[in-house]
Amino acid sequence: MGPYRIEARLGAGGMGQVFLGRSRSGRAVAVKVVHPELAADADFRRRFAREIALARTVSGFFTAGVVDADPEGRPPWLATAYVPGLSLEEAVAEHGPWHERDVLVLGAGLAEALESIHAVGVVHRDLKPSNVLLAADGPRVIDFGVSVAVEGVRLTRTGMAVGTPGFISPEQLTGAVVGPASDVFCLGAVLAFTATGTGPFGGGSWQGLWYRTVHEEPELAALPPRLRDLVGRCLDKRPEARPTATALLDELAGNVTDGGTLADLYIDSRWLPAPVAQVVRTLLITPV
Incomplete structure (x- = not known):
């Protein structure tokens, strides 16, 4: 998905499925892939892009921050810091x-x-x-x-x-x-x-x-x-x-x-x- 190699499925939620991904340098990330029904909705895509832009600015230590995303991807996805817990x-x-x-x-x-x-x-x-x-x-x-x-x-x-x-x-x-x-x-x-x-x-x-x-x-x-x-x-x-x-x-x-x-x-x-x-x-x- 994008530059990340998918290695395992971690779970699912209201937005879609979550996978363990690996960057080219070996960094582990959690890749959230948007559900097809949501991905097909133009309004969702606009909101998703806007919210990702805001989420990227969050830098608190006790958050799993957004490290990468492609709201225009097919399907749209975002990657956050992987938390081993x-x-x-x-x-x-x-x-x-x-x-x-x-x-x-x-x-x-x-x-x-x-x-x-x-x-x-x-x-x-x-x-x-x-x-x-x-x-x-x-x-x-x-x-x-x-x-x-x-x-x-x-x-x-x-x-x-x-x-x-x-x-x-x-x-x-x-x-x-x-x-x-x-x-x-x-x-x-x-x-x-x-x-x-x-x-x-x-x-x-x-x-x-x-x-x-x-x-x-x-x-x-x-x-x-x-x-x-x-x-x-x-x-x-x-x-x-x-x-x-x-x-x-x-x-x-x-x-x-x-x-x-x-x-x-x-x-x-x-x-x-x-x-x-x-x-x-x-x-x-x-x-x-």
């Missing part, structure tokens, strides 16, 4: 919920990622456990900068917003203005999931999740008090009442760094729960 969704499913401090350390990295994404005018719109990869040196947020392109097609064809039920803001569901505060709402839902193993609006049908997200308060009783307060503020129904990513980063860093820096925490997978850290270390030494 498992997803947060997989980690919680396989090893259970995390302790409070581990969740707070994760939250600090994700808040810094959102800060860098928002700084260049990008809104992720679909931050969820499967879009958070756990690497030895910190979390990585993936799939930012392409949701708007998919959203335009989905709204036209189905009337549904982009996002994952249970991890999507009320304003995305009601058609209100979507901005950085929507990502903060999603972050709150991700942290609640990490601490409990379930989303803050329960499970079941997407219709039920939709209703509870818009009209009911989240279920946070199982969270420790400090985390409950932070997540509750992120999940405020009113976008203007939610903290910014920068404010969250300042608060979380103050809670977990003990006078040091965030960089001190993300060393050799020690920031992760022990069972998850062991898996990540194994992935690091497995050739790709």
